[in-house]
Amino acid sequence: MEVEHEHCGTEIREIVFIRHGTTSWNVEKRYLGHTDIGLLPDAEREMAPLRESISAITWDVLYCSDLLRCRQTMERIAPAQAEQAQLDPRLREIDFGQWEGLTYDELKDNPHYRDWIDAPQDVTPPGGEPWQAFAARIDTFLKECLLSASPARYFGKNPAPAIAVVTHGGVIRYAISRLIPELGFWDTQVIPGQAIKVRLEKSENSWVSSRVSFP
Incomplete structure (x- = not known):
């Protein structure tokens, strides 16, 4: 994902995407x-x-999904700076609607569910969030907060601004697939409590992204 950078500022940014810790539903695969x-x-x-x-x-800046599991994760991994985190509902996981809390075994015989598994971009869970809406809100976050943000947004303590984003597995997979176009949605595996770092480097008027090892 290359987005024109309209402000003067840092040439390099390092973003650490952090998936929230484990919940009971993660354990139960719901x-x-x-x-x-x-x-x-x-x-x-x-x-x-x-x-x-x-x-x-x-x-330099911390972003966090406004859902409890992410806020609790932020408080545990960066207690000294947790109060500075900017809570952003655009970083929520996709809404599974009536399938929230259900497991694969409970849904596997549902034809609508099978269609969604085969084509999640074209099929929406009943009462859930369309893929296009999920993608649009994350794209907006990426552009406004990570790619086109004014340097004044950062505290300026590091040579390359260090940015933390505490969010959900699906959000991380999608964000990285947009920042690093050669990676598909399912190419990034992220477990609860894991961090993945992406380095953004400005090339002329666009950002070029790469994944780097972390920590």
Whole structure:
């Protein structure tokens, strides 16, 4: 995804996408979109390795889905800066509608569900969010907050602005597929509590993205 950069500013940005920690529905393999449940009781232990790996980073800006599981993750991995996080509903997972809380085994005999599995961009769960709406809100976030943001948005503590985005698995997969066009949606595997770093480098009037190892 190459977006024209309309402001003068930093030539390089480093974005760390962080998937929220584990919930009970993740363990039970239930579809979890907009349903607002929190992390498991042992979240502090689960998030400890990630918290340690990023403890030396002073984030220039932090974005976070407004859902509870992401806010709790932010509080555990960056407690000193969590209050500075900008909560953004555009970073929510896709809404699975009437399929929220259900499992594959509970849905596998439903023809509508089978159609959705085969073509999620063309089929919408009953009462759920169309793929086009999901994609549009994330595209808007990427352009406004990561690619076309004014340098004044950043605190300026790092040579290359360090940006954290605490969000959901589907959002991370989609965002990386847009930032790195050679990667498809399913090419990025992200487990709860995992972080993936993407480096953005300005080339003339557009940004070129690459995934780098993390931490």
